[in-house]
Amino acid sequence: MDNIIIIGSGPAGAATAITCALQNLKVILIEAKPFPRVHPGETLHPGTEPLLQQLGVQEELLKANFIRHQGNWVKWEGENKFIPFGSDHKEIWQGFQAVRADFDNILLKRAQSLGVKVLQPCHAKRIVTQRGKIIGLETSQGFLEASKVIDASGSNHWLAKQLNIQINYRSPRLIAYYGYVQGECPVRDEAPAIVADSSGWTWTAKVKPQLYQWSRLTLNDEKLDKDWFPKEFEQLQVYQKTRASDVTWRIVSQPAGKGYFTVGDAAMVLDPASSHGVLKAIMSGMMAGHLITSEAAGKITEQQAIQHYNKWVNNWFDSDVEELSKLYKMLPNPPAWLFHCNHRGN
DSSP states (O other): OOOEEEEOOSHHHHHHHHHHHTTTOOEEEEOSSOSOOOOOOOEEOGGGHHHHHHHTOHHHHHHTTOEEESEEEEESSSSOEEEEOOBOSSOBOOEEEOOHHHHHHHHHHHHHHTTOEEESSOOEEEEEEETTEEEEEEETTEEEEOSEEEEOSOTTOHHHHHTTOOEEEOSSOOEEEEEEEESOOGGGTSOOEEEEOSSEEEEEEEEETTEEEEEEEETTOOOOOTTOOOGGGTTSEEEEEEEEEEOOOEEESOSEETTEEEOGGGTEEOOGGGOOHHHHHHHHHHHHHHHHHHHHTTSSOHHHHHHHHHHHHHHHHHHHHHHHHHHHHTSSSOOTHHHHOOOTTO
């Protein structure tokens, strides 16, 4: 199999690259932006650890000294409750409050150590096809021949738009706002918290010594005031200005096809309350990588790989939509759109 070209070097792209490189495939990863990049924060569930071990980055992750905790504070229907991750006969499970810039860099360095060629900064310009089959990619550094192109560039769905693939929407427009503050907030040092109110929810967490992050989602398209941040942080100083991210529930109608895969947010997007954006990115990247290497080894056909991936992504997305809908129907003032419209195909 010729070059595997991956667009985007976040967790989804890096996981795809590592999985392919471990099976000695030739991989080129292109990244438009320099590091570090700003992303909304997320707690990595302990269930992510076995995957990170498979990718060969667990040791580096532990060396990074990310803040760890045993669960989350949740106030959804009534009282504030601490929800632990759980335990087994060996230990109490702990999550990671990973700083995304550092986390992404660990994954990218691992890919490079396995021989993945990284072009950065390098912009994808257009897909090149021949008789309906993808044969390469035009970039800001010239033409790259490809047997597979993987879109890991995020929620703009670059490849789907290039190929005129429909995006199916399952919610009205949802915008998550997030920002950083610095100082000391002892109440938030033990564990992150998510607190629901009449119009949505607010998530807060300590991400580094004297650095905290918040995310806010309203379910009624209410625009957040540019100076807003959580009351528990009102004595702290703003560290970075408020940013916004489109987290409208949506999925690419054909996440994989002839010569391509879409992974992470390029394939499907849900809001952060689904609580496993990074896990979804890593798992979809590893799944795409596994199918690519299986096809290259002659174990499956391209069509089998496409069918398996599309079914897998759609089943996961539908399950998460169902769970999120149940969760939001428990809110003090659940949005009406949950009850009368699923927004398919908008």
